[in-house]
Amino acid sequence: MAVSSANTVDLGAAMVTAPTALADWVVILPVALPILGGAILLMVRHQVRLHAWMAVVVAAATLAATTALLVRVIAEGALVMTMGRWLPPFGISFNADALGATFALTATFVTLVGALFAIRDIDATGRRYGFYPFLLLMLAGVNGSFLTGDLFNLYVWFEVFVISSFGLLVLGSEQRQIDGASKYAVLNLVATTVFLIATGALYGTLGTLNMADIANKVGAARETGPLMTIATLLLLAFGMKAAAFPLNFWLPASYHTPRIVTSALFGGLLTKVGIYALLRSMMVLFPLERVVLSDLIAWVAGATMVLGIMGALAQSDLRRIVGFVVVSGIGVMLAGLALGSPLGLAGTVLYAVHSILIMTALYLLVGLMYEAGGSYSLHDIAGLYRAHPLLAAIAFALVLAAAGLPPLSGLWPKVVLVKASLDAGMWWLAIAILVSGILTTIALARVFALAFWRDRPDAGPAAGDGAAAQLGGGYAILAGLLVPAIWIGIYPEPVLQLAQLAAAGLSDPSAYLEAVFPLGPGS
């Protein structure tokens, strides 16, 4: 009820009394804008002509908000807004630090690119099914996961983007898609259930779900609480989400079924949310438990990166190949988590940014190759170099990027991670990273040689100038994704510094904790 002035209740004990500056709203806008946009699109769901440009406008506004957020976080450190004025840990905090803001910015950028690509990829039927509302709600879920400071709220955002992604997966209701979606759905539901069980156990142990509060209280409960169990359960749940070996089989089995732009966004974004959640929970919430688990994580990382890319070597469907490349990249990111050193974590953050950009670009490239060559199968597709030299150039750049060769963005995170592994004396992890790089080169060079260099068996270019003109828009969008990748490759310093800032926030989360509890633990 309304608090009347006659009540002499000390509001300062329960509520945030300092006024919230208008500029602090950048913490919530990356989530609130896509939700508002998605709701409006749902209301006008039959005016499919409006959908595309409205979604692009909303995604662009969200991009502006995440950019402003990152700029502020770099300048001032972690930024906190606690919903409904209730003091943390009772109010749900949104807690943006360099890690979350970097991921949110990259994710929003890629979603904007996806929304633009969908203009040519998703027809009126797909739009009527609700492609764009799902896209925006997925963006809200992904950004919410990156920015929330509450473990249960993280679970809710996981649900938001998983449910939106179900919608995107079955767009069109083909039998093949239902098949892929059911595998994806079952595995994701198992993972979120494990996550929920771990959250419940954690709440039972510590009586709090605010991440900063957990980090403050976890030390006192180490003797009595089942913290090792909870940390392992979280590792299992987020590892499944991130598609880490041996729980990676759902990804190549489902990501090749939806529209190509959907695959692109899934491959770029969703697994990285799992990586982010692993980084946050292992480094900030359970730092000591992570040390115990680090050998396990390192083995999982090595197996994921090498076995993942071996899957790509065995495939002939282009989309499945990219799916396995995504899995292999997850292993590389886990290597940094296994090391736990600031340098290793910086490598992981840098690789995640690179991977969000490049995996999306690879899927979009496969989509354009399908348009140009008429098939997703390596057995049928050929002669693209002659017919579409520009596409070949983009493909070559992407092969270099994904394999971690200069001059694109894949090189630096791997250099950093190899150095960090050698520093920690884990030479076999360094070898695994290098071997997975070589195997990625072979797997993608095979695609390039067969699809681009090999002449068509029937001779003569099948696709004429008409197809090239249609591909023009696609080229521009792919080039838009390549620009940041080339920039990171040639001039990695600013992004590397950003990654190191994010990693420093993970290794020493005291600034993150202070942002939520300015008066220290227990205040």
Add this chain to the structure above:
Amino acid sequence: MRTVIFRTSAPYLTSLMVLFSVFVLLRGHNEPGGGFIGGLIAASAFAIYGIACGVSPVRRALYFHPMALSGFGLFLAALSGFASLFFGVPFLTGLWTSPEILGVTVDLSTVLFFDIGVYFVVVGSVTSIALALEERERL
């Protein structure tokens, strides 16, 4: 299911249930009730109407597509959080005002609008699932 008795009573039952759902929604702040349960009651009202008289009369009666109602609810709920933008308080803070309307003090709040948003989200999504299932039955 389509007996004369059911078909005759269903419209009355539906209108009563919708009225009751609004009552449950509005009293929900301090007593049992609220947007979620109110929305479920309203959705079951539409489902009953659909079972008795067919799906297309329900769609005609609703006028808006259920998913559009759902979108409106989400929009309203999100917008109610933005009201705190103008008062220097964090997102989703409950803001209250008690104007006198026709000599009665009415407590209005952003919480109420959030709850109405939840009501529409639940009505829209559950009704659209129910109607889709009822349509499928007759195929």
